[in-house]
Amino acid sequence: MKWWKQALLCLLILGVAAVVWYRFFPGAAEMAAEWGIGEAPAATAPAAGARRGGPRATGSPVVMAPVESATINDRLSAIGTGSALRTVALRPFASGQIVEIAVEPDSQVAAGEVIARLDSEGEVIAVDRAKLALDDARARLARIEALRSSNTATAVQKTDAELEVRNAELALREARLALERRAITAPIAGHVGILPVSVGDYVTSSDDIAVIADRSQILVDFWVPERYARAVVPGAPLTAESIARPDETYRGTVRAVDNQVDPESRTLRVQGRIDNPADTLRSGMAFRVRMAFPGERYPAVDPLAVQWGREGAYVWAVRDGVARRVPVTIIQRNADSVLVEGALAAGEQVVIEGVHAVREGVPVARGEEPARS
Numbered sequence: 001m002k003w004w005k006q007a008l009l010c011l012l013i014l015g016v017a018a019v020v021w022y023r024f025f026p027g028a029a030e031m032a033a034e035w036g037i038g039e040a041p042a043a044t045a046p047a048a049g050a051r052r053g054g055p056r057a058t059g060s061p062v063v064m065a066p067v068e069s070a071t072i073n074d075r076l077s078a079i080g081t082g083s084a085l086r087t088v089a090l091r092p093f094a095s096g097q098i099v100e101i102a103v104e105p106d107s108q109v110a111a112g113e114v115i116a117r118l119d120s121e122g123e124v125i126a127v128d129r130a131k132l133a134l135d136d137a138r139a140r141l142a143r144i145e146a147l148r149s150s151n152t153a154t155a156v157q158k159t160d161a162e163l164e165v166r167n168a169e170l171a172l173r174e175a176r177l178a179l180e181r182r183a184i185t186a187p188i189a190g191h192v193g194i195l196p197v198s199v200g201d202y203v204t205s206s207d208d209i210a211v212i213a214d215r216s217q218i219l220v221d222f223w224v225p226e227r228y229a230r231a232v233v234p235g236a237p238l239t240a241e242s243i244a245r246p247d248e249t250y251r252g253t254v255r256a257v258d259n260q261v262d263p264e265s266r267t268l269r270v271q272g273r274i275d276n277p278a279d280t281l282r283s284g285m286a287f288r289v290r291m292a293f294p295g296e297r298y299p300a301v302d303p304l305a306v307q308w309g310r311e312g313a314y315v316w317a318v319r320d321g322v323a324r325r326v327p328v329t330i331i332q333r334n335a336d337s338v339l340v341e342g343a344l345a346a347g348e349q350v351v352i353e354g355v356h357a358v359r360e361g362v363p364v365a366r367g368e369e370p371a372r373s
Contacts, residue, residue: 061364065352066346067345069298070337071298072331073227076224076289080222081220081287084190087211087213089210093181094205100116106191107192109191111186114184115186117183137167140161184209191214196209213283215279215283217275218250219272226268234255239251240287255272257269257270257271298340299339300338301315305351305352315351316358318348319348323360323363323364328342
């Protein structure tokens with residue numbers, strides 16, 4: 001087909017589409033009039049008996065629906081993971097053979113309680129040697145002081161003897177510290193997990209001896225959409241339900257909020273804290289967290305009420321029986337309503353059917369609402 005025939009065919013298709021749009025698309029005539037194409041259709045003549053000279057009503061009755069009020073962002077539900085308030089993995093300060101395990105798995109221990117002991121014969125010998133060195137340094141200092149009184153010893157010799165005593169004292173403290181560290185103690189109070197070692201095992205400073213968890217409280221980490229960033233603050237109340245125990249509800253508060261939003265998921269990490277007085281909760285459990293907020297209230301209209309023009313979305317509000325065009329901004333679309341931002345009041349009537357016959361400032365008549373399935 002030649003190019004000029006193709007051009008004519010395209011123009012013909014565009015013309016037909018324009019006519020169909022102008023005849024059947026709601027508000028097309030008004031939009032065309034705004035663009036300077038044609039004229040806006042005039043309202044039909046008033047019904048018999050209408051006051052002559054007053055505004056004319058639309059040609060066909062319209063169906064209206066009231067504006068309702070809806071609240072969004074007033075509640076939050078998320079799935080989180082629990083962990084103990086504090087968890088410590090115990091490791092020895094030095095290498096050695098385990099000669100004693102003083103606790104049983106899943107037992108409660110206090111802070112400072114001995115969990116296990118390593119062989120300490122070498123450390124005991126080091127403490128005895130340090131004691132002998134300290135005694136010798138002190139005896140030498142006593143002799144120097146006696147000689148100093150008769151000017152037989154110099155001040156420099158006395159200073160050296162005093163320094164030797166202090167070094168011997170430090171050496172004894174160091175030896176005693178090494179001996180104390182052969183006993184592995186609990187840094188916090190809590191429950192001991194299953195022990196991964198036994199008596200006779202040789203361990204190093206990189207080996208875990210035990211894990212102690214303070215589960216008097218449970219921390220729940222969960223993620224919330226970024227739109228809740230301003231609403232979720234430390235100290236805010238929350239409720240948590242264990243997925244494994246859905247019949248139990250625990251109350252708590254927000255412990256901490258992360259300082260940045262994850263750019264990939266657009267979510268914010270939040271950490272809640274709940275009490276565990278009966279010790280029924282464990283680390284790693286899944287929780288359903290719920291929070292309530294004041295939320296934001298917006299007018300809610302029927303989806304059929306929202307129309308589109310050159311300047312954006314709008315609805316036809318009926319005020320004192322007269323149609324008024326109200327620009328709106330769509331906030332959220334739901335299955336049965338659209339939340340908008342605009343000069344609309346709850347209970348106000350908006351046109352949902354027959355919008356093609358509605359004009360600014362023209363009275364409208366209510367028609368019968370069609371039955372909806």
